[in-house]
Each structure stands twice: as C-alpha cells, then as structure tokens.
Amino acid sequence: MSRPLSLPAFNRHGVWAIYKFEIARSLRTLVQSLITPVITTSLYFVVFGAAIGSRLSTPGGVSYGAFIVPGLIMLALFTESLSNASFGIYFPKFTGTIYELLSAPVSYVEIVIAYVGAASTKSVVLGLTILITAALFVPIKILHPAWMIAFLLMTAFTFSLFGFIIGILAKGFEQLQFIPMLIITPLTFLGGAFYSIDMLPPAWRTFSLFNPIVYLISGFRWSFYGTADVSVGVSMSMTVGFLLVCLGVVAWVFKTGFRLKN
Amino acid sequence: MPDEYGAGPDIAMKPVISIRDVVKTYASGFQALKHINLEIDKGEIFALLGPNGAGKTTLINIICGIVTSSSGTVTADGHDTVRDYRAARSKIGLVPQELSTDAFETVWATVSFSRGLFGRAPNPAFIERLLRELSLWDKRNDKIMTLSGGMKRRVMIAKALSHEPEILFLDEPTAGVDVELRRDMWSLVRGLRDTGVTIILTTHYIEEAEEMADRIGVINKGTLVLVEEKARLMKKLGKKQLTLQLQEPLSGIPAELHSWGLELKADGHDLVYTVDSSNSIDISSLLKRMSELSIVVKDLHMHQSTLEDIFVKLVSEPA
Numbered sequence: 170m171s172r173p174l175s176l177p178a179f180n181r182h183g184v185w186a187i188y189k190f191e192i193a194r195s196l197r198t199l200v201q202s203l204i205t206p207v208i209t210t211s212l213y214f215v216v217f218g219a220a221i222g223s224r225l226s227t228p229g230g231v232s233y234g235a236f237i238v239p240g241l242i243m244l245a246l247f248t249e250s251l252s253n254a255s256f257g258i259y260f261p262k263f264t265g266t267i268y269e270l271l272s273a274p275v276s277y278v279e280i281v282i283a284y285v286g287a288a289s290t291k292s293v294v295l296g297l298t299i300l301i302t303a304a305l306f307v308p309i310k311i312l313h314p315a316w317m318i319a320f321l322l323m324t325a326f327t328f329s330l331f332g333f334i335i336g337i338l339a340k341g342f343e344q345l346q347f348i349p350m351l352i353i354t355p356l357t358f359l360g361g362a363f364y365s366i367d368m369l370p371p372a373w374r375t376f377s378l379f380n381p382i383v384y385l386i387s388g389f390r391w392s393f394y395g396t397a398d399v400s401v402g403v404s405m406s407m408t409v410g411f412l413l414v415c416l417g418v419v420a421w422v423f424k425t426g427f428r429l430k431n
Numbered sequence: 432m433p434d435e436y437g438a439g440p441d442i443a444m445k446p447v448i449s450i451r452d453v454v455k456t457y458a459s460g461f462q463a464l465k466h467i468n469l470e471i472d473k474g475e476i477f478a479l480l481g482p483n484g485a486g487k488t489t490l491i492n493i494i495c496g497i498v499t500s501s502s503g504t505v506t507a508d509g510h511d512t513v514r515d516y517r518a519a520r521s522k523i524g525l526v527p528q529e530l531s532t533d534a535f536e537t538v539w540a541t542v543s544f545s546r547g548l549f550g551r552a553p554n555p556a557f558i559e560r561l562l563r564e565l566s567l568w569d570k571r572n573d574k575i576m577t578l579s580g581g582m583k584r585r586v587m588i589a590k591a592l593s594h595e596p597e598i599l600f601l602d603e604p605t606a607g608v609d610v611e612l613r614r615d616m617w618s619l620v621r622g623l624r625d626t627g628v629t630i631i632l633t634t635h636y637i638e639e640a641e642e643m644a645d646r647i648g649v650i651n652k653g654t655l656v657l658v659e660e661k662a663r664l665m666k667k668l669g670k671k672q673l674t675l676q677l678q679e680p681l682s683g684i685p686a687e688l689h690s691w692g693l694e695l696k697a698d699g700h701d702l703v704y705t706v707d708s709s710n711s712i713d714i715s716s717l718l719k720r721m722s723e724l725s726i727v728v729k730d731l732h733m734h735q736s737t738l739e740d741i742f743v744k745l746v747s748e749p750a
C-alpha cells in the first residue's frame with residue numbers, strides 16, 4: 170500500500186480516539202490493573218527482600234531489597250506492555266469491531282502510534298506505581314534520572330510494540346499468553362532481575378550475555394545505583410536495537426499484507 | 432438533490448461510486464466476485480439483492496476497505512479506495528451485517544469514538560441530534576451490552592453516521608428487526624437520501640428493495656446478473672396473470688382458445704392467462720370467446736408479479 174498523499178497528513182482525531190478508548194478500557198479495571206502489581210511487588214519484598222535478601226551480598230553496597238527494585242519494575246513493564254498491547258489489538262479482532270478500524274481513514278502508522286502509545290502509557294504508569302510502592306519498603310536512590318526515564322519509556326514502547334505484533338499475528342487467546350509466559354518471564358528471571366550476573370558461575374555468566382533481557386535490566390539498574398553487569402552504552406544500544414527490530418517487524422507485517430484483512 | 436431532479440432516467444448524474452472489474456478470490460481459492468462493474472449515482476438509493484453467499488458483503492467490504500480485492504479498482508467520490516483511501520473512506524459510512532459492538536462502552540462514548548476515528552473534530556451538538564433522531568438519546572449513558580438487538584443496530588447506524596458521511600452502506604439493515612423498527616429504518620433512509628446522502632443497501636427482503644430503492648442490482652454467485660431502475664425492472668419483467676376459476680373443470684384446453692397460450696391448472700378448474708410485455712392484454716375477446724364456447728367463469732383474479740418473483744426467476748437461472 171502506498172503512502173497516503175491526500176487530505177490531512179495525520180489523522181490526529183483518529184489517533185486520539187483510539188488512544189482514549191484504550192486508556193478508558195484500562196480505567197474500567199483500574200483497581201485490578203494497579204492493585205495487583207502493588208500486592209505482587211510487596212510480596213516480592215517480603216519474600217526476597219526480607220527473608221532471603223538478608224543473607225545475600227549485593228554489589229555496590231546496595232541492600233538486596235533496593236537492588237531488586239529495577240528488576241521488578243522491568244518485569245512488570247515487560248509483561249504488562251505485552252499483554253496490554255496484544256490484547257488491545259486482538260480483542261477487536263475477536264469481537265468483530267475491527268471492521269471499524271479497517272474502514273476508517275487511519276494509516277497503519279497511526280494505528281500503531283495509538284495502540285502502542287496507549288499500552289506504553291499504561292506500562293509507564295504501572296512502573297512508576299511499583300517504584301513508589303517500593304520506596305515505602307526500601308530506600309531508593311536514582312543517580313541518573315534522565316537515563317532512568319529513557320530506559321523506562323523505551324522499554325515500555327518496545328515491549329508494547331512487541332505485544333502489538335503478537336496481537337496482530339495471534340490466532341487465539343492462548344497465543345496471546347504464550348510468548349509472555351514461555352519466553353519473557355523465564356528470560357527475565359534468568360536475566361538478573363533478582364541477582365547480579367556476577368554472582369553466577371563463569372559459564373552461566375557467559376551464557377547470560379546471550380539473553381537480551383540482561384542488558385535492559387542492567388542498564389535500568391545502573392540508572393538507579395550506578396552499578397551494572399554490562400556497560401550502560403551496551404545496554405542502551407541493545408535497547409535501541411530491540412526497538413528497531415520491533416519497528417522493522419511491524420513494518421514488515423503491514424507491508425506483506427495487513428494480517429487483519431482477508 | 433433527488434427531490435429537485437426526481438429519479439428521471441435521462442438526467443445525467445455523476446457516479447459517486449465506480450466499481451471496475453473487481454474480482455475477489457479468497458485465500459481458500461473460492462472466487463466470491465467475478466468481474467463486477469457497477470456505478471452508483473449520487474443521491475440514489477441502490478439495493479443490492481442476492482441470495483446467501485452471493486457476494487454482497489464481500490463487495491461492500493472491498494469498497495469500504497475491510498477486504499482487499501484480488502484485482503480491479505473502486506473509486507468513491509472520485510478517490511481510489513486503495514491509493515487514496517483517506518479521502519475515500521472519510522466519505523463513507525458503513526453499517527455491517529454483523530452486530531459487533533464494544534459491549535462495555537456507553538452509547539455516547541462509542542458514537543463519539545467513531546466520529547474521531549474518521550478524523551472529525553468532536554461535535555457534541557451533532558451527536559446529540561443524531562442520537563435523538565435514532566431514539567437513542569435516553570440510552571446515551573447506558574452500556575451497549577444492556578441494549579436490545581434492535582437498539583444495538585441503531586447504535587451501529589449512529590456510529591456509521593457520526594462523521595457525516597456522503598455515502599452510506601447498510602449491509603442488511605433490517606435483518607432480525609421488527610416491523611416497526613423496519614419502518615423507522617426506512618424513513619430514516621429516505622430522510623438521509625433527502626439530505627443528499629447516497630445509500631447502498633443489501634437485503635433479502637424483496638419488499639424492502641421494492642419499497643425503498645431507486646435502482647436494483649441482483650447479484651448471484653459473484654456475478655451481477657442485472658442492474659436496472661426499479662420502475663423499469665417492474666415494467667420489463669413484471670407480468671400479469673389472469674386466473675379464471677371455472678364452474679366446470681376442463682379436461683383440456685379447447686382448440687379454439689389455443690391462440691391465447693392458456694394454461695390449465697388446479698385439475699382443470701383454473702384457466703391461467705399470462706400477459707407479459709410481449710403480448711398485450713386482450714381479455715374481453717378471450718371472455719367473449721369463452722362464453723361462445725359455454726365455459727362458465729365462476730370467479731377471476733389478477734396477479735401482478737412482484738420483485739420477488741422476478742428475483743426468484745433470475746437467481747434460479749444458471750449464472
């Protein structure tokens with residue numbers, strides 16, 4: 170499909186309508202979508218922070234409870250972005266209301282901006298909620314706030330994009346759950362959310378470097394405490410790289426025929 | 432606009448939709464449309480008639496951008512629906528065949544959403560008028576899932592009209608709708624037409640096409656078998672049948688009456704005389720001849736074929 174050349178160059182009312190719709194959808198379940206992660210985070214602190222963490226030494230003299238905060242936020246960011254964005258585009262496909270989106274004067278770029286923008290917004294709000302909750306339990310310091318925000322926004326956007334792709338390609342609800350459950354959660358647990366990969370035996374440490382999640386968590390943690398498993402430059406490059414890969418896949422999905430149409 | 436000009440056949444109207452050589456083969460390999468060519472005039476009500484699976488929805492969905500055609504082009508108000516989809520789609524409103532709505536949204540929210548989606552700035556006054564016209568105003572704050580089927584269909588119509596389209600597609604607007612709502616729908620459609628909106632509707636109810644349409648297209652097995660002005664169609668294909676109920680049954684048609692091409696029905700009790708556009712009505716001489724033959728007529732009635740008869744005849748012929 171060629172680029173639209175006519176009329177308004179950007180359907181801002183359309184993008185705004187979708188964005189608002191998506192935000193309203195989660196506001197309806199505001200309690201579940203915020204209370205659940207807050208409770209989960211608190212549990213992590215009780216179990217890992219207090220019970221186990223007191224026996225662990227962590228790099229940089231940061232308490233274990235504080236050490237896991239960036240990892241917890243990242244874990245929530247990954248799973249929420251994926252589920253929000255995949256569900257957001259999959260649900261209209263499932264109920265049939267997608268007809269309206271397909272018959273509307275909105276471009277693919279606008280559709281992506283609206284859906285991915287809304288899912289990212291929710292994830293960022295959630296991430297900040299977890300941060301605030303965590304601050305009630307452990308002393309948090311953020312050495313590099315600008316980097317912290319950059320990692321937060323980019324990760325939310327990238328994983329929402331990833332979720333959007335899953336939602337477009339999914340052929341059933343179980344497929345929506347599949348990637349988050351089978352790939353992202355294990356990779357996150359293995360990716361240093363709860364430990365520094367320096368604590369691992371050397372073989373496992375090398376192996377971990379193939380896990381892209383390591384770089385995201387490491388960079389994010391660095392923005393808090395200034396300590397990292399890998400250099401922040403590498404982390405940022407990986408984050409940007411992952412974003413570009415997702416953008417490329419979205420472009421490819423739309424170029425090779427919008428999977429939403431017959 | 433239609434009122435100013437009437438529906439005269441010789442007034443040149445600008446086609447608002449132009450369909451050229453459209454073919455659709457689904458991924459399954461099934462060819463749902465075979466070289467469709469059709470022009471829809473501005474301001475008319477066009478009814479697309481056809482049996483289940485004829486390709487009506489497929490054709491509408493191609494025009495609206497929901498299905499991609501395998502080949503061929505469509506323009507809406509002069510804009511190619513693929514290359515220039517933004518301009519084309521902003522002119523079009525669609526009420527699809529299936530009732531698919533956002534169950535958890537309120538009527539007001541969903542209609543306002545549609546307006547925004549189609550690129551229009553918010554206009555609460557317009558939405559209010561629309562909801563009032565469709566008797567949805569009282570329900571504006573209700574969630575869609577709490578509405579009845581007929582109400583949901585009105586919501587779908589409100590959504591389709593929310594961006595003030597110039598062309599409206601109604602894919603079986605009155606399927607599963609009670610008589611009263613159907614009448615409402617018809618008057619709504621006429622009202623829209625009077626404001627200059629072009630309306631294309633599909634229906635299984637011949638009565639509906641007969642009642643509403645300026646022109647009728649009949650589609651069968653992916654082929655447009657006929658496109659005709661309703662009035663002309665009725666005249667051209669409509670035939671009259673005179674049925675004469677006889678006092679005494681006949682065992683055969685008397686030789687003296689052969690030239691009329693009569694048929695004997697109901698075990699010889701009914702004599703049927705068919706008048707179509709090729710022969711002119713000559714009832715008086717028939718009756719005179721019959722009385723000369725002492726055939727006594729008990730009763731008689733005239734039947735004029737409806738669009739339904741025409742339709743059944745068309746689609747039962749191999750396409």
Ligand SMILES: Nc1ncnc2c1ncn2[C@@H]1O[C@H](COP(=O)(O)OP(=O)(O)OP(=O)(O)O)[C@@H](O)[C@H]1O
Binds near residue numbers: 457481528
């Ligand atoms: N996605 C699809 N894949 C394969 N075949 C399809 C698809 N959608 C429709 N068809 C087939 O295309 C043909 C035309 O379907 P369409 O929905 O256009 O018919 P219709 O005239 O609208 O029928 P109805 O009056 O029942 O609504 C049917 O034979 C249908 O089975």
Ligand SMILES: [Mg+2]
Binds near residue numbers: 487488489528602
């Ligand atoms: Mg149909």
